[in-house]
Structures are given as C-alpha cells and as structure tokens.
C-alpha cells in the first residue's frame with residue numbers, strides 16, 4: 001500500500017527508516033502487502049539523502065495521489081499540520097500522528113472529521129513515545145472506572161532530573177546532553193516548562209474520561225526551579241523528584257489535571273523510571289494500578305508507534321477504529337489548588353521554631369552543607385492554597401508536591 005510521511009525530522013525520518021528496515025514483519029501484519037513510502041513532505045532540502053526522489057515541498061502531491069490511503073504526520077505544531085490533516089481526512093485518507101500539540105489542541109475536531117468521512121485518525125505515538133498506552137487505556141481498561149493517572153510523560157525532563165540525581169549534574173549541562181541525544185524539542189522550553197507533558201495529560205484525560213481537555217485548562221509548572229539542593233533533601237527521605245502529569249477523577253462532570261515536579265518515594269513504580277524512559281500509572285477501580293513503561297522519546301521508539309498506527313490504518317481502510325471523545329467545557333477541570341489535599345516539601349530561609357509556630361510538628365530534613373539559616377520540611381496534607389496562606393511571611397525558596405502514587 002502506498003503511504004506518505006509529512007515531516008522528515010527525528011520522528012518522520014525514523015518512520016521511513018522503520019518502514020524500510022522492517023518490511024518483512026510489516027508485510028506479515030498487512031496480509032502480505034508492504035507499506036511503500038510514495039512521498040515525503042518537508043520544506044527543507046536533504047541533499048544526498050538516499051530517499052531524495054521521494055521528497056516534495058508540495059502538500060498537493062500527497063492530497064491528490066489517489067493511491068495513498070494512509071499518511072503519517074510528524075510535522076509537529078498546530079499549523080499547518082491541522083490544515084493538512086483536515087484536508088487528508090476529508091479526502092478519505094487515514095492519518096496517524098505523533099503530534100501531541102495538535103491532538104491536545106484540535107483532537108476533537110479531527111476525530112469528528114475522521115468519523116464523518118469514515119477514516120481513521122490515530123495517535124498512539126503522541127503520548128509516551130513507543131509505549132503502548134492509547135489502545136490499552138481505551139480498550140484493555142474499558143471495563144474500569146479510571147480513578148486517576150500519574151505519568152512521567154516527558155523524556156527530556158526525566159533525563160535531566162536523572163542526571164541531576166545520579167550524577168549531581170547542573171541543570172544546564174544535563175539539558176545540553178538531552179539535546180545532543182535528540183530527546184529535547186527544537187525549542188526545549190516546551191520540555192522544561194512542562195508544556196509537552198501538559199499536552200500529553202490533555203490527551204490522556206480526554207481519552208480516560210471522554211471529554212476534551214485543553215492545555216489552558218491544565219495548570220503547568222516545569223522543572224526549572226528544581227536545584228541540586230532540593231534533590232539532596234529529598235534523597236535524605238528516600239525520594240526522588242519527577243515531573244509528573246496527574247489526573248484525578250472527581251465526579252461525572254469534574255476532573256483535576258495538573259503538571260508539576262513531584263516527590264515520589266522509592267518503592268513507587270514511578271521512582272525507578274530513569275533517563276529518557278516514561279511511565280504511565282493508571283489507577284482503575286477493578287484492575288487496581290497498572291503501569292506502562294518504556295522509551296518515551298527518540299527516533300525509533302516513537303517511529304515504532306507511528307508505524308504500528310500506519311499498519312492498523314492500512315488494515316482498516318474500510319472500517320473505523322473507535323477512538324475518541326466528546327466536547328469538554330470550561331468548568332470541567334477544577335482548580336486543583338483549592339480541591340486536592342496533599343503533603344508538600346518546603347525549603348525556606350527560616351528557623352525550626354518559626355516553622356513550628358506556623359505548621360506545628362512537621363518532619364524536618366537535612367542535607368550535607370545545609371546553611372544554618374535554611375530549613376526543609378514535609379507538611380501535613382493540605383491544599384496548595386492553604387500552603388500558600390501559611391507561607392505568607394516566610395521566605396520560602398521552593399515547594400514541591402508529594403504524591404500518593
């Protein structure tokens with residue numbers, strides 16, 4: 001079957017590579033018919049690339065090729081990926097994507113259009129890179145009421161935090177290493193400020209609870225305030241700091257969803273997820289906790305999920321896979337800061353006595369090289385707003401949520 005690939009960056013080139021290098025196994029799964037890449041769309045030139053003959057800068061070459069039934073979109077960003085995807089779906093072509101920004105922003109419209117035109121819009125690679133999570137959540141856990149989800153959803157930040165924890169590396173050096181390895185987005189802001197994880201939270205929440213959640217509904221904090229001092233205090237209580245996306249069911253028409261650094265204790269399945277690996281822990285009322293683990297970023301792991309979707313779409317050109325969700329609403333995602341109680345780690349320029357007078361008997365932490373005027377402690381459970389009120393008048397340096405996962 002003729003297919004096309006839009007975007008020839010890390011993921012797109014990986015998709016072409018996997019299609020070529022895994023021809024035999026792919027053919028077995030598509031009734032003997034291999035996937036043949038007929039067009040690669042990219043505005044850049046790739047002189048000397050062995051696939052030079054397949055390149056086009058004109059989207060219409062794909063749109064107007066009646067033999068192309070399945071297109072992989074690995075362009076990233078909302079536009080022009082949204083416009084191209086819409087046109088392809090309306091032309092009766094299935095589209096598969098690794099583009100989490102597009103699914104998080106425009107997934108509802110694209111899924112509805114796919115339904116209307118009887119084609120598939122698949123997005124397994126948009127969350128967790130190569131980890132199977134979209135189908136397992138939608139199909140294998142279909143009998144459960146999902147109570148909550150916690151995920152390490154960004155490979156770059158997990159890589160950075162792991163280097164800070166294990167090698168005592170500076171943040172900036174660890175970021176540079178992540179970029180050299182091809183994990184970080186072109187502009188690493190999306191990784192380190194948590195926006196990339198936020199988009200993945202939107203997709204998971206939409207899928208788990210059936211209503212579209214948009215990025216602006218998910219309170220998001222990145223890892224740029226995390227220091228080696230925080231890492232050191234948390235290590236003293238057998239914990240590690242992870243960038244977590246958390247989703248909690250509240251009622252039929254309310255959920256909480258947020259992204260932030262969070263402390264997980266050794267013993268949690270999430271604590272030992274290191275480097276570029278991702279993990280998504282889903283808490284179902286029948287199954288209990290299920291954890292999905294694997295490579296969450298990188299060329300071939302992500303291509304593995306994209307090509308699997310292409311195979312699925314190629315096998316189902318006459319039938320729609322039922323993935324999707326309905327419209328959301330503005331008040332669907334509650335303000336977690338006033339509704340969810342949890343303990344917090346706090347580091348402050350203060351004294352034990354001053355902290356006790358506000359927080360009562362709390363657990364104080366220590367670290368090597370701790371200055372005399374610095375305290376770090378773990379609070380009782382409270383909402384973030386209650387914490388903020390208590391911290392008024394205290395010179396705090398950092399606060400980090402503590403999870404129950």
Ligand code: HSE
Pocket residue numbers: 129153154155156157183184185191196296297298
């Ligand atoms: N930059 C992303 C990450 C790529 O580090 O996880 C995969 O979405």
